[in-house]
Amino acid sequence: MTNLDIPATPGAAVARTEASPVGRVLAEQAVRTAAAWLAEFRKSPSTPAAYARDLGLAAVVEHHQLQDLVEAFPLPSVRTLFTRSRARGVAPELCWFPMLLDLGLHPVLDATPAHVKGWVALMDEHRDATGQPVLSPAARARRVAALSSLLRWAVTEELITANPVDRLDRDRAGLVVDRHHSPTRGLSGAQLDLLVWTADRYPGPQRARTAALVALLATTAIRVSELCGLATGDYFADTGRHVIEVTRKGGKRQRIPVPPAAAARLDAYLATRPDYGAVAVPGQHGAGRVPLLATTAWRPGAGRRGGGQPLSPGEVWATLRRVARTHPDLAHLADQLHPHQLRHSVATRLLEAGAPQQHVQDLLGHVDPAMTQRYNRARDQLHNSPTPLAGQLLERGLAALDQDQEHHPAG
Template sequence: MELAPAATALPVGFQTPVAARIAAAFLLAYRGNTRAAYAADLTHFGRWCATLDVDVLACSRAHLDAYVEQQTRDGAAATTIRRRMSAVAGFFAYAVDEGLITRSPATRVRRPAAGDNVQSTGLTVAEAGQLIAAAEAHSPRAAVIVLLSLLLGLRVSELCTATVADLSFQRGHRVLTVTRKGGKRQTMAVPPRAAAAIDDYLGERREGPLLCTSTGKPLDRHALWRLIRRLAAVAVPHLADRLHPHDLRHTCATLALDAGAALRDVQDLLGHADPRTTRRYDRARFSLDRSPSHQLALLLPSAP
């Protein structure tokens, strides 16, 4: 099996020819950010194996249980551990399919529960409005970024890979077809305010990336992240040092639910394969408002 250049940068623990071939072949099944994330996860696992002087294909379930335990001790988030183990399990499943091992040692390895805690529920309606106003004052491109993030809940990767050709009309709606995780294509309705911002930004341009630099190259995720922080410094300065583009996606979910949208419709909007992911946003939006601490504070005497 010939290895593609994008998949040959493998970690120390994957340098044996057979392991390297399987890792490369496994990664070729994914694209873009998913491939990069899984490559980083296999790198982490490979380096851990190297510290034990164990080849990855010689790992047993006990090794993988120890790997999970070590990550927990190191303070890794449950979601991080689950993602890394998903990459590791995929690698071993591929090795089984290729007949290099008889069974996957990852089959029954326990992974930490995902949990219901969402670290951010995003912005309030007022904060979202302030961010939109700051974006519209900044530039037409900034307005498109913020409106598509807040109204469609797009991921950074979906924004950065969208092209002008992905825009069209269906049943009287302006639509944008985006590439979701795993390469799935989804057509999404673009509300009039966002559609107007797109038309203002594009002008007469009819091809190329939807979001581009002054040289016509696609805007990358790092530039988009920096722009969101600059806008936050103006619009929501109390969040300027920690607002992340993904927080706008959280905002889309929580405000849509607040507006009365059905949970299933929000799941479809965000492209969540698992409805439990969407339900975590639903629970999170009430957790602070319903905290018993508010009632407790009312019972305690006020300061003299």
């Protein structure tokens, strides 16, 4: 329950209790409304999942036991999110849908500027045990942007007459993020090399998958959602080089060269997979896609998730941190390590090595050149992609590490 002190909208002030049938009906109506909105993003599967996470829809589904309703959602990415128990970092008490439903309000039909302003203040004031904000300014801005998208759609559908978020002064609320500065702390080139080197030696039966996963992130700079969304048919040869075809923001498809350093590790991993065919056919984007990086049936903690499922972003995060903890020179970074750091680090490394900014911008997929110092622009650039340079730099670093290990063996 939230302590937010804002008035309920007339006609919708039905207090919800844990066992309230009225509350469950209201929650079901709200989830159905959200489902209709999320269905608009069929061409960009990562977008609706991110919006659903940021608005707290998974927490609503779990609390009101609406899992049967989720099965009707048209987007697999959203269904997958809802079937997980409260995705990492959601903080449901600070999410729009749980908050409004706790007030007995429909999160779309009953939303007012006062509710939006109160919610933003609540997110800003909520602190952890150390006194630090639970949500960063970027996280708060992202949640407000998701709500604005939802309510803008509701205006278009004539469900409401105006978007309450339009009345919010985002600058005064501290929601304007500096596009020219990234708070992400990148790894040095040497640390990036060492992370891949350590992944190659990671103990356990999933060493090949771990090495492939880390090498892909350390050379192609793809987002974790793009990595998890790759199928075996998205990895193939084009103009004599290995490529992956990722789905970028907005649903655009982009082919990215996979440098030999990463391709060799990925091929070694796929050779262990009985479900990987000898011929990978590009463009297989429908149901029945075989994930490029897959779970295993025996994996501890898998619960009801069987083998052969796509890795989740949380599993990628956990893998990176487990790898880092196994090397004394990376262990101090492990608790804060995340996939976006690798994306940031690859971009910085390429720019420092002299790769043209335009080429790095193409690789990252950013439309706005100002964002390239942070990362992204969706264009189909194969020949000018700087990923081969990233692979060469990685191979040099790994060779140096191997040579150093021969002259100064551990122990």
